[in-house]
Amino acid sequence: MNIAIVGIGLIGGSTAIRLKETKSFDKIIGVDKNEANQKKALQLGLVDEIMTLEDAVQHSKVILLTTPVDTIMQLAPMILDQVDKQVVIDMGSTKTNILQGIAEHPKRGRYIAAHPMAGTEYSGPEAAIPDLFKGKNMVYVDAFRTDEDAFDIADAITEQLEMKSLFMNAEEHDMHTAYVSHISHLTSFALALTVLEKEKSQGRIFELAGSGFESTVRLAKSSPDMWTPIFKQNRNNVLEVLEEHIKQLQKLHDKLEDQDYEGLYKLIKKSNKIKRIIK
Amino acid sequence: MNIAIVGIGLIGGSTAIRLKETKSFDKIIGVDKNEANQKKALQLGLVDEIMTLEDAVQHSKVILLTTPVDTIMQLAPMILDQVDKQVVIDMGSTKTNILQGIAEHPKRGRYIAAHPMAGTEYSGPEAAIPDLFKGKNMVYVDAFRTDEDAFDIADAITEQLEMKSLFMNAEEHDMHTAYVSHISHLTSFALALTVLEKEKSQGRIFELAGSGFESTVRLAKSSPDMWTPIFKQNRNNVLEVLEEHIKQLQKLHDKLEDQDYEGLYKLIKKSNKIKRIIK
Structure with a gap:
């Protein structure tokens, strides 16, 4: 089972570090439009290989969105168009607009809106650190809109990251x-x-x-x-x-x-x- | 040689901890109008004994002012009235008004305005900690107005606290x-x-x-x-x-x-x- 990390910065990279430790996935695939970030992510060993978004979605069970939120807004419906049984986890800091944008999508059930309440003031792949998430809160937003099997996969990752779970609606x-x-x-x-x-x-x-x-x-x-x-x-x-x-x-x-x-x-x-x- | 610490809170107490370590003074005398603080300072071993302000000034070579700045404003001229060869060190966070208030005092030369750029958000004797000042800046304000021997005594304390020195005028x-x-x-x-x-x-x-x-x-x-x-x-x-x-x-x-x-x-x-x- 592979995971694609779309946007290999502080959040994506730190998730990758932890998922490598727990060996939860066969392969960690990196996606990043910035070539310098692609190289750094490989050099730092955060990801096993770099793919285009399309290839990554094709070859992964889980697609993790850790880009800036405007990019998540654009990518979410496009990625859901390509998804069958995969799971798309959005780790962005805002939710209402993004969830409105996919509210009527036939694959809405494959989408999990989750916000890890963890971070630092640094960014980019070199900002990724071990244990960034440990003991912090993962906020699931409108989780009742997600298929149960998809939620379980996301929640297993939350457990790997050693986070506590909270539930809220998007406006809240x-x-x-x-x-x-x-x-x-x-x-x-x-x-x-x-x-x-x-x-x-x-x-x-x-x-x-x-x-x-x-x-x-x-x-x-x-x-x-x-x-x-x-x-x-x-x-x-x-x-x-x-x-x-x-x-x-x-x-x-x-x-x-x-x-x-x-x-x-x-x-x-x-x-x-x-x-x-x-x- | 004794030192009197007037106001035994975060700054006064942390100074006391360090001066006990370096054994720079024979006795550390505490002055505090708050009885609970007096007791705590003795219990915590921050000071050797408690005296009234008048007795403390009488029995000390150095008088350290670490009360809130409005109290320093009131005390400064009163204490200078009682001072002969002693040294009065004001560790408060503001200087202009206080120095104006004693500008013409005959004992002005015995007064050192110094501001240790160190602190925490906590207060009171129980907030006192070791190494609060280590590596931080001690800002001397209008130091040219202070007698040389008085300055040297203050600067020796700054060294004991392992601080770096900076010089400024009061307005700056x-x-x-x-x-x-x-x-x-x-x-x-x-x-x-x-x-x-x-x-x-x-x-x-x-x-x-x-x-x-x-x-x-x-x-x-x-x-x-x-x-x-x-x-x-x-x-x-x-x-x-x-x-x-x-x-x-x-x-x-x-x-x-x-x-x-x-x-x-x-x-x-x-x-x-x-x-x-x-x-």
């Missing part, structure tokens, strides 16, 4: 990820832009940067190729959370401007409730 | 810390408030929170007792950076709202330049 998933993942990237991008701008007039500004700064800005190293499509696919939710976040920043700003230090203290104290969530 | 320091430390805390506070608000209507929202979210929101666990005074003391710089940051977020928002994905891509790409700064 896309809204929740906007709040606990997409917004974090936007704040990091904006923070990096803010400080890089100031650096132009204040050369030494980064000398004082410590771990707190690094922590809030590290996601700004994330790839625009991956993130622009995520914001595009999840536009409404992302706009909502961004507007709410700007409102909260403006509230902190206004308390400080008005020298209302008791009000500022109360807001900080309230935000401390996040302790309940992150240890 | 307060502006730079606004950009690479204070704003990071404000974005975290605002992000926590944003998501906590949404949780009220969407109970499960935190199930999907991963390491990216944690990274950008962990500073929201920071103490309002410490941070409200920092924002107050550094109000103008903090307002400036906060306004700039909101502007950058609004720019990202507008690109997305206008569906200008090329523009959004370019902004993200530009923010990636932060790679140059953080590895």
Whole structure:
């Protein structure tokens, strides 16, 4: 039984590393439109061979989609057209639009929408690492729309990756990820832009940067190729959370401007409730 | 030779741990207005004994100020009034206002303004940890205003803490810390408030929170007792950076709202330049 990994970057490559360890598949076939990535994936031993998408679909039981989400959006219906008993697993970060696009497809049952809640700020095959997924959540989206045998195959991979399973519908998933993942990237991008701008007039500004700064800005190293499509696919939710976040920043700003230090203290104290969530 | 540590929390306590290791002082005297903190500091062995501020100043060669910055602002001139040949080291996060308050004090030369660029989101004596300062920067502010023998004593402590030294003037320091430390805390506070608000209507929202979210929101666990005074003391710089940051977020928002994905891509790409700064 072979698996095709379409898009051999951080997620695809890290999945490949783990599936090689567990020897779950006879062959891991890589598909990537970028030739440099193809070469690197072979060199790093992430995949056994490179094929075109068409050949890979033909020769695999499982097709794993780990490209940017706009590419998944295009590929999903095309691949389902070529599928018989195979299983297509979409590991992208947004779901609503993509699932709408294949809702009426006769092979819809072969498609599993799954989102591994794991990642780093790095991308490309060289970003792939062992144990990226270990102990993290795999979110299955609209899993009731998937054939039982197809789901079982996907869930066996989730087990190989040593992940826990969660279930959600698409709207819930896309809204929740906007709040606990997409917004974090936007704040990091904006923070990096803010400080890089100031650096132009204040050369030494980064000398004082410590771990707190690094922590809030590290996601700004994330790839625009991956993130622009995520914001595009999840536009409404992302706009909502961004507007709410700007409102909260403006509230902190206004308390400080008005020298209302008791009000500022109360807001900080309230935000401390996040302790309940992150240890 | 004794040292008095005024405010036995994360910074004071972590300094005490290291100075005990290096046996640089005969006795470490703790001063803290909070009785629970006094007890904990003794129990944890951070300090050898607890004294009132007046007694501690009397019995110590070095007085280290590690309270919130509004307390440092009040204490600095009072302590200088009681000082003869002693050395007062201010380890707070803001400097301009405090140094203005003692600019004409006859004992100004005994005062060293130093800011260790190290910390965590935790506070209190139990937050004190070994090696908090190791390899980090100690920023000396307006060091030319300090007597040479007093500076040498402070710098010997910096060496004990295994820190590197940097020199700046007060305005530069307060502006730079606004950009690479204070704003990071404000974005975290605002992000926590944003998501906590949404949780009220969407109970499960935190199930999907991963390491990216944690990274950008962990500073929201920071103490309002410490941070409200920092924002107050550094109000103008903090307002400036906060306004700039909101502007950058609004720019990202507008690109997305206008569906200008090329523009959004370019902004993200530009923010990636932060790679140059953080590895």
